[in-house]
Amino acid sequence: MKISMPALAAELGLLGLVAGAYAVQATLRLQGEEAALRAEPVLATAVARRRWILSHLVMALGGSAVVLASGGLAAGIAHGLRIGGPVGQGGRMLGAALVQVPATWTLAGIAMLLFGLLPRLTALAWAALLAFALLGQLGELLQLADWVRDLSPFAHVPRALGQPLDLGPLLWLGAVTAALLLAGMTAFQRRDVQGG
Template sequence: GTLAGWTAAYAVAGLVLGATAEGAADLVEENPKVADVVREMGGPQSLTDAFLAAMLGLLGMVAGAYAVQAVLRLHGEETGGRADPVLACAVGRLRWAAGHLVFAAFGTVVLMLVGGAAMGAGHGVVAGDITGRAVSTAGSALVQLPAVWLVGGIALMLFGLWPRISAVGWGLLTAFVVIGLYGPVLHLDQWAMDLSPFTHLPKVPGEEVTAVPLAALTALGTVLGAAGLTGLRRRDLG
């Protein structure tokens, strides 16, 4: 299904990005300005690690699109009239929503694990350590999940409280992606960069992982999602 297609795409993308990391770093090193941008996106470590971190960030932002898509299937079922027959069969609203949300959360974990492992394996072919790099980079990829889940939490909040503007979730994700990709190039002020949840993630591999931003993003995503579910229970459907 949809997750299988996304997973295959992540495996291919991760493998290609990992295999080209060393060459890309060597190429970037020849242009100091581009190297500075890569380091700002991926951290002040070696250019290879900075490139890998930046590409993991890109995979994380794309996984945010999967999360929004999966959550807003609820809105599609509601507006398409497909939710009514299900809810008429003694299935509560929260149980109906939970099936989609579990798929959204589980799907993003799968995507980041597969993408990270493939990226590490691709890099490991060049570095001579396929298994070790695959495992370590898969772990680094999971650092993206709190921001991805926050994006999903925003989409759920919009659907539950203000379903007519659910599409704003796509707009916000687009803004986060633009900030992440073009913020370093445009030298945006830090307050503008901080508007994106992905800005607050540790830039791994290379930087030390700290629990505080990860816990804060996860907690905020949970609160927003809970607000959306509360709204879903109380509002009229259809």
């Protein structure tokens, strides 16, 4: 059974949403630590707020990249075994999965911004993930306007399978993510930590 390139791209799109869910969950671990009153004792020691945040963000950003890399590699090997060339397909699918890293990191940026500014509304990060999933999966079917579908960071991920890679959208997503992360970190450093 041969699988078409659009079907493989759709599979990788779903993998991007899974990695995005991981990025949100790992970033919102910060809020969980604060709500459980474990953040204040840690931050009362020599651990700086920025260092504490960065330790969580490394796991969120790095972990989501690992999810994409391992999923892309596994999908490539499986596809390659079906068509008789697992080595070449593994690398190809790995690259196609990794182009989604900036979009998944944007979700971590949204979660960080909410945690820093509005810690009681961090559930909106999950709402953003759901909205992006619906826009990506149903936007064309519902004939939504392009500008509505473009609200999702995943709409800007280049379809790397069989096409030249355009780095422009990835750089823009990276810049947006950096701005969201920095704004969230700055906001957290200026607000009180929930204590006992």
